[in-house]
Amino acid sequence: MSDLVFLEHYNDFQSASYRARALATRHRKETALRRSQTGWDVLVPTSLRDIFQAQESESEYEPGEDDYEYEHDDDRQLIAEEMIEDQENWARSDEDGWYYPDE
Missing domain, CATH: 3.30.70 (Alpha-Beta Plaits)
Known part of the structure; x- marks a missing residue:
């Protein structure tokens, strides 16, 4: 042995x-x-x-490697929030007869 x-x-x-x-x-x-x-x-x-x-x-963690994915997730979250806001504004424009951003 x-x-x-x-x-x-x-x-x-x-x-x-x-x-x-x-x-x-x-x-x-x-x-x-x-x-x-x-x-x-x-x-x-x-x-x-x-x-x-x-x-x-x-295969150990290297700084910045996973952080990149989180940045993309943050961007996706922002885009999703903007889309929801646009949907709400579009719904208001149908009710009021014109489109305006909610600011």
């Missing part, structure tokens, strides 16, 4: 064994399970753990 290191923790054996088997099959690497005080640990070779850590660091 080669040197294996901790990758993930699971509370139940079934989840841990499923994950260990999936990793072994996909990466063609040896995996193992180790009983811990609160459940089961999945152990993998250091090289495989390093791959997962690199993927995690690449």
Whole structure:
């Protein structure tokens, strides 16, 4: 058995064994399970753990990335509010016979 290191923790054996088997099959690497005080640990070779850590660091939050979406949501909200105001003004113009903005 080669040197294996901790990758993930699971509370139940079934989840841990499923994950260990999936990793072994996909990466063609040896995996193992180790009983811990609160459940089961999945152990993998250091090289495989390093791959997962690199993927995690690449997917971490970068400033400004999500903020861009919020700006679009704010713009959409403003457009929706303007459309509602225009509908109200149009309804008033039908009642009064002419269109005027509510200011």
